Amino acid sequence: MKVGLRLAVLAMLAAVPAMVLAPSARAESTLDKILKEKKIRVAIDVGNPPFGVLDKDGQPDGSDVAVARQMAKDMGVELEFVQVPSTGRIPSLLAGRADVTIASISVTTDRAKAVMYCNPNGALSIVIFGPQSVAVKTPADLVGKRVGITRATLEEATVPKMAPQGTEIVWFDEIGATIQALLSGQVDVVAMTSFAGKTVADGNPDKKIETKLNVTTAYYGPIVRHDDFELRQWINTWLFINAQNGTLAAIYKKYTGLDLPPLPVF
Amino acid sequence: MNYVFQFNVVWDHFPELLTGALLTIRLSASAMALGLCLAVLCAYGKSAGPQPVRWLVSGYIELIRNTPFLVQIFIFYFSLPVIGLRLTANTAALLAMTVNLGAYASEIVRAGIEAIPHGQVEAARALGLKRLQIFRKIIIFPAVQTVYPALASQFILLMLSSSVVSTISAVELTAITNSLQSTTFRSFEFYFVATGLYLAMALAFRAGLSSIYWAVFRRGRPASR
Amino acid sequence: MGRPFGSGEFLYLLKAIPWTLLLSLGALVGGGIVGLVIAILRTAPSAPLRWLATGYIELFQGTPVLMQLFVTYYGIAVLFDIQVGAWPAVLTAFTLYSGAFLGEIWRGSIQAIPRAQWEAAACLSLSFPKQLWLVILPQAARISIPPTVGFAVQLIKTTSIAAIIGFVELTRAGQLMTNTTFKPMIVYPIVAALYFILCWPLSLLAQRLESRIDTSLGIKQHF
Numbered sequence: 001m002k003v004g005l006r007l008a009v010l011a012m013l014a015a016v017p018a019m020v021l022a023p024s025a026r027a028e029s030t031l032d033k034i035l036k037e038k039k040i041r042v043a044i045d046v047g048n049p050p051f052g053v054l055d056k057d058g059q060p061d062g063s064d065v066a067v068a069r070q071m072a073k074d075m076g077v078e079l080e081f082v083q084v085p086s087t088g089r090i091p092s093l094l095a096g097r098a099d100v101t102i103a104s105i106s107v108t109t110d111r112a113k114a115v116m117y118c119n120p121n122g123a124l125s126i127v128i129f130g131p132q133s134v135a136v137k138t139p140a141d142l143v144g145k146r147v148g149i150t151r152a153t154l155e156e157a158t159v160p161k162m163a164p165q166g167t168e169i170v171w172f173d174e175i176g177a178t179i180q181a182l183l184s185g186q187v188d189v190v191a192m193t194s195f196a197g198k199t200v201a202d203g204n205p206d207k208k209i210e211t212k213l214n215v216t217t218a219y220y221g222p223i224v225r226h227d228d229f230e231l232r233q234w235i236n237t238w239l240f241i242n243a244q245n246g247t248l249a250a251i252y253k254k255y256t257g258l259d260l261p262p263l264p265v266f
Numbered sequence: 267m268n269y270v271f272q273f274n275v276v277w278d279h280f281p282e283l284l285t286g287a288l289l290t291i292r293l294s295a296s297a298m299a300l301g302l303c304l305a306v307l308c309a310y311g312k313s314a315g316p317q318p319v320r321w322l323v324s325g326y327i328e329l330i331r332n333t334p335f336l337v338q339i340f341i342f343y344f345s346l347p348v349i350g351l352r353l354t355a356n357t358a359a360l361l362a363m364t365v366n367l368g369a370y371a372s373e374i375v376r377a378g379i380e381a382i383p384h385g386q387v388e389a390a391r392a393l394g395l396k397r398l399q400i401f402r403k404i405i406i407f408p409a410v411q412t413v414y415p416a417l418a419s420q421f422i423l424l425m426l427s428s429s430v431v432s433t434i435s436a437v438e439l440t441a442i443t444n445s446l447q448s449t450t451f452r453s454f455e456f457y458f459v460a461t462g463l464y465l466a467m468a469l470a471f472r473a474g475l476s477s478i479y480w481a482v483f484r485r486g487r488p489a490s491r
Numbered sequence: 492m493g494r495p496f497g498s499g500e501f502l503y504l505l506k507a508i509p510w511t512l513l514l515s516l517g518a519l520v521g522g523g524i525v526g527l528v529i530a531i532l533r534t535a536p537s538a539p540l541r542w543l544a545t546g547y548i549e550l551f552q553g554t555p556v557l558m559q560l561f562v563t564y565y566g567i568a569v570l571f572d573i574q575v576g577a578w579p580a581v582l583t584a585f586t587l588y589s590g591a592f593l594g595e596i597w598r599g600s601i602q603a604i605p606r607a608q609w610e611a612a613a614c615l616s617l618s619f620p621k622q623l624w625l626v627i628l629p630q631a632a633r634i635s636i637p638p639t640v641g642f643a644v645q646l647i648k649t650t651s652i653a654a655i656i657g658f659v660e661l662t663r664a665g666q667l668m669t670n671t672t673f674k675p676m677i678v679y680p681i682v683a684a685l686y687f688i689l690c691w692p693l694s695l696l697a698q699r700l701e702s703r704i705d706t707s708l709g710i711k712q713h714f
């Protein structure tokens with residue numbers, strides 16, 4: 001029995017260093033991977049003013065880009081941008097090409113089936129706008145008009161429902177192309193965020209671009225994959241802190257000219 | 267990261283994909299017919315026309331063959347309106363595809379024309395036939411027959427290249443696939459099935475073009491090879 | 492925005508050209524290796540191997556490059572559960588695409604080598620792999636140069652498709668510059684001109700090589 005007791009004690013003593021030295025049984029999460037590799041990959045859309053644009057040196061800029069830069073800095077990791085068109089914002093994340101997408105993804109229940117939202121970091125409104133020469137005052141005026149819409153956006157989900165029968169909807173793969181279509185007269189009006197509308201109007205004063213109809217408003221936030229709870233929690237914590245200290249509001253005001261509305265949390 | 271494949275979503279939307287395939291077929295067939303006419307015209311112009319015409323046609327061919335099709339359709343759809351020429355998406359797509367096919371096919375047809383033994387042309391001239399008559403009656407039929415396989419390959423390439431016209435909002439299979447995958451978030455499944463549809467169309471086109479060959483060129487003619 | 496199109500914007504276009512060339516070169520080299528394997532499989536004694544090679548060629552020559560790119564770009568991660576960046580995914584897609592066409596070029600070149608060469612090599616008691624490597628392939632490589640240069644032009648133009656998934660090469664740079672300057676009538680013709688400057692010399696070279704290197708042993712080239 002003495003031998004048995006000694007063996008048992010030895011076994012327990014051997015187990016202690018084994019427990020201390022053994023790696024965690026939990027599988028490595030995306031957050032762990034980001035911290036270990038000291039790099040976070042963020043998917044952005046640089047054709048989507050003012051959330052994502054290219055500055056005069058061809059570098060990404062915009063409100064979402066600024067948020068991503070501050071987030072990476074506070075996380076203490078290197079930032080790698082994954083530039084995607086509108087239709088690639090969610091697929092790139094799901095395909096593992098990016099760890100998080102910060103590209104004004106409006107909160108919708110349909111998208112929540114495929115991705116996990118973090119708390120919102122801003123709000124936007126979708127409007128229909130076009131040149132002054134096109135007469136649209138009510139949804140009924142859309143009949144017979146060509147409305148440009150970008151795929152994989154909130155306007156794609158909402159405008160076909162409010163546009164009457166007889167409206168011709170024209171689809172593009174990215175916001176930049178939709179804007180080009182409006183400016184070249186290929187479509188009569190387009191639907192996108194009011195911020196993009198302001199950018200287009202300011203950049204083309206001769207066309208006298210104006211908002212015709214309001215479609216909907218929404219909050220938008222960063223998205224992560226379904227099983228990345230740790231990353232989401234870190235991002236939410238970061239958003240909480242930066243909502244309190246005014247960083248988010250400062251970025252929002254800088255790029256949109258508006259005050260950041262109170263942001264709800266999940 | 268575990269991905270759960272959900273092909274049932276694709277089968278639910280299969281009728282829409284089929285509609286897209288039909289649109290692709292219609293667009294490609296129109297472009298093939300128009301492009302072939304353009305190619306024959308250019309081949310004639312380059313081989314038998316006066317010098318300025320030859321330079322013009324050569325310039326057109328070199329320009330199209332050394333620039334990407336995607337950039338060509340962007341110019342047709344986004345750039346031309348700036349100088350007042352606004353084409354609808356489907357017209358721009360058809361025009362760009364015709365112009366593109368015309369450049370490649372004209373070189374192929376020209377090779378076929380130059381393969382006609384010169385004795386034939388001389389004999390026709392001796393019989394007093396005019397140049398255009400010679401072209402129509404003696405040259406073009408055997409020329410197209412000789413280069414038919416190369417032309418058929420070019421046609422299939424044209425049909426496959428129609429997938430990029432979705433970027434200028436023209437509606438065909440790729441455009442519909444993009445719309446479906448962006449609303450259902452099942453990108454891989456939809457692209458996989460769409461690829462299968464394109465492959466099926468390529469094989470069908472090849473069989474169709476083969477039958478046209480046998481119907482047009484072989485019917486009633488003694489086997490010569 | 493609505494910036495004027497100036498030297499900064501033009502420079503952005505120029506800086507994208509190395510990506511176009513790098514992608515084309517990588518796909519050409521990678522595709523050349525894949526193509527060689529496919530060409531050899533096509534002449535393999537075992538029928539399933541031949542069918543595999545034929546099926547590969549049918550697949551990549553019978554589907555749009557854009558679809559191949561989508562499936563590879565989104566498919567690698569979901570099928571093999573590894574996360575690769577945009578560059579490896581795009582390069583893989585174009586390599587597989589080139590492999591099908593270069594495979595046919597290789598096959599035509601190998602088949603153009605007269606039977607006598609094979610027999611002579613066998614007389615020297617070289618094994619089949621050695622025959623291939625020491626005698627046949629060097630000659631076939633020479634014959635395959637003109638159509639390969641022709642295909643290189645094709646490849647440079649085809650890399651423009653990568654713009655659609657957001658990869659920044661010359662065409663995408665053009666789209667982004669159009670988005671910032673709102674001047675498609677300036678940007679896209681310039682992009683076309685830049686491609687022309689890249690491709691036309693190669694086209695001329697291919698034509699010159701075609702006439703100089705004797706490729707007249709029944710190889711049909713469609714490029």
